[in-house]
Amino acid sequence: MQCSWKAVVLLGLASIAIQYTAIRTFTAQPFQICPVPSPLNCALSQEVESFDRSCDEFSFFSYNASRKTHVLILATTRSGSSFAGQLFNQHSHVFYLFEPLYHVQTTLMPHLSHSRGSADRRVMLGASRDLLRSLYNCDLYFLESYIKPHPTNHTTDKLFRRGASKALCSPPVCDAFSPSEVNIEEGDCIRKCTSLNLTLAAESCRERRHVAIKTVRIPEVGDLRALIEDPRLNLKVIQLVRDPRGILSSRIETFRDTYRLWRIWRATGRKPYNLDLSQLTTVCEDVLRSVGTGTSRPTWLRGRYMLVRYEDLARRPLQKTRDIYEFLGLSMEKAVEEWIRNNTRGSSDVSAKQKYGTVRDSAANAESWRLKLSHHIVDYTQTVCQQVLEELGYKAVSSPEELKNMSISVIEDKTFVPFL
Ligand SMILES: *[C@@H]1O[C@H](CO)[C@@H](O)[C@H](O)[C@H]1NC(C)=O
Ligand SMILES: *[C@@H]1O[C@H](CO)[C@@H](O)[C@H](O)[C@H]1NC(C)=O
Numbered sequence: 001m002q003c004s005w006k007a008v009v010l011l012g013l014a015s016i017a018i019q020y021t022a023i024r025t026f027t028a029q030p031f032q033i034c035p036v037p038s039p040l041n042c043a044l045s046q047e048v049e050s051f052d053r054s055c056d057e058f059s060f061f062s063y064n065a066s067r068k069t070h071v072l073i074l075a076t077t078r079s080g081s082s083f084a085g086q087l088f089n090q091h092s093h094v095f096y097l098f099e100p101l102y103h104v105q106t107t108l109m110p111h112l113s114h115s116r117g118s119a120d121r122r123v124m125l126g127a128s129r130d131l132l133r134s135l136y137n138c139d140l141y142f143l144e145s146y147i148k149p150h151p152t153n154h155t156t157d158k159l160f161r162r163g164a165s166k167a168l169c170s171p172p173v174c175d176a177f178s179p180s181e182v183n184i185e186e187g188d189c190i191r192k193c194t195s196l197n198l199t200l201a202a203e204s205c206r207e208r209r210h211v212a213i214k215t216v217r218i219p220e221v222g223d224l225r226a227l228i229e230d231p232r233l234n235l236k237v238i239q240l241v242r243d244p245r246g247i248l249s250s251r252i253e254t255f256r257d258t259y260r261l262w263r264i265w266r267a268t269g270r271k272p273y274n275l276d277l278s279q280l281t282t283v284c285e286d287v288l289r290s291v292g293t294g295t296s297r298p299t300w301l302r303g304r305y306m307l308v309r310y311e312d313l314a315r316r317p318l319q320k321t322r323d324i325y326e327f328l329g330l331s332m333e334k335a336v337e338e339w340i341r342n343n344t345r346g347s348s349d350v351s352a353k354q355k356y357g358t359v360r361d362s363a364a365n366a367e368s369w370r371l372k373l374s375h376h377i378v379d380y381t382q383t384v385c386q387q388v389l390e391e392l393g394y395k396a397v398s399s400p401e402e403l404k405n406m407s408i409s410v411i412e413d414k415t416f417v418p419f420l
């Protein structure tokens with residue numbers, strides 16, 4: 001049969017490209033090989049009959065504009081990714097997950113949160129890609145092998161930041177809130193929704209038109225190539241970057257234990273001999289590599305990669321969000337615009353102000369790190385991350401006076417045209 005012949009060839013190609021658990025994919029999901037011409041393509045994966053028909057009519061590698069779009073927000077810790085995630089979470093047609101790869105990391109590397117060994121990294125990446133592929137196909141059971149304790153009867157109350165996903169706090173997954181409820185507090189969701197039924201979550205995922213996942217656990221866009229080239233997916237990557245001086249400053253404030261030595265440096269002006277510099281260098285190396293991959297415009301990234309500076313998002317959130325939605329080919333919703341107005345500069349909603357305080361501050365002053373970091377640390381960061389700064393349009397400051405003089409902006413206007 002035409003269809004199965006193509007499927008086998010395609011599977012062969014996919015296995016080589018993916019180089020990871022090809023056998024499991026083959027045995028478990030042979031019918032997801034063919035792109036199904038429906039926005040609900042994962043729902044139809046079991047319907048063999050319609051699969052056969054669509055395979056005959058539908059040519060491989062041609063995309064149906066109304067297909068499900070799979071969005072990945074590729075970010076770094078403290079680069080504004082929670083805010084960026086909300087831009088999708090608030091959309092009623094998007095099934096959004098906040099950092100599901102957390103479970104991969106805690107299972108595979110419970111004690112090595114900063115491990116950068118290449119073997120560890122390969123294992124993590126292989127498992128992460130596999131999980132992402134399953135999640136984009138709405139196969140949430142796949143996540144179970146990483147959740148501890150192991151879910152029973154496909155229910156769990158241990159999904160990381162479940163409350164940060166609107167879809168997981170509203171019908172059909174949870175009936176505690178009415179669908180019209182816009183601002184569900186994360187804690188309220190956890191309290192009122194009780195255990196998460198992953199069967200219902202998968203149902204919700206299939207019902208929604210698109211899937212968006214935010215992660216800080218993929219080092220660079222090149223690591224996603226196998227997924228981007230996977231014809232079963234329609235993956236588009238939004239890479240969120242931020243001035244490394246801003247990231248560092250924010251981490252020093254937020255992770256008081258892990259960044260203790262940086263605080264000592266800031267306070268005493270003397271760099272502790274045992275300071276873990278990789279806390280800074282890995283950020284810059286990963287971002288540089290990733291942006292380098294993106295700007296070199298390899299054909300496999302065409303139409304699939306957009307670089308967004310957090311500072312631009314903070315300064316012009318509505319405009320930037322519209323640009324992002326346009327790139328993705330999704331229509332923006334009133335609810336998303338309203339959420340942005342409520343949670344950025346100009347808002348009078350006090351609770352929102354507290355929750356997304358970092359965004360508000362940055363919007364008002366995207367360069368507040370200049371008042372928080374010492375000149376030594378800034379100087380050092382500029383040396384270590386020089387190329388990233390140049391690449392992304394962040395200007396170095398040369399003297400303590402210039403550092404503290406907020407009327408000299410260090411953010412160049414720079415447009416990153418998406419590769420279409
Ligand atoms: C795309 O999918 C929609 C919904 O299933 C269908 O109505 C439409 O005909 C498809 N378009 C093409 C070009 O296949
Ligand atoms: C799982 O479901 C089965 C059958 O409905 C039931 O007997 C069992 O008690 C359930 N287990 C848990 C832990 O709820």
Ligand SMILES: *[C@@H]1O[C@H](CO)[C@@H](O)[C@H](O)[C@H]1NC(C)=O
Pocket residue numbers: 153154155197198199200
């Ligand atoms: C989860 O939801 C499914 C679908 O409605 C249902 O069949 C199943 O019994 C539920 N599981 C539990 C443990 O309630």
Ligand SMILES: *[C@@H]1O[C@H](CO)[C@@H](O)[C@H](O)[C@H]1NC(C)=O
Pocket residue numbers: 182183335338339342349
């Ligand atoms: C925005 O704020 C108004 C007033 O507080 C509130 O009624 C509305 O539900 C909020 N909308 C969103 C999407 O957050």
Ligand SMILES: *[C@@H]1O[C@H](CO)[C@@H](O)[C@H](O)[C@H]1NC(C)=O
Pocket residue numbers: 401405407408
């Ligand atoms: C800050 O920079 C501006 C522009 O170069 C300059 O006019 C101003 O005098 C400076 N302010 C201070 C306090 O140095």
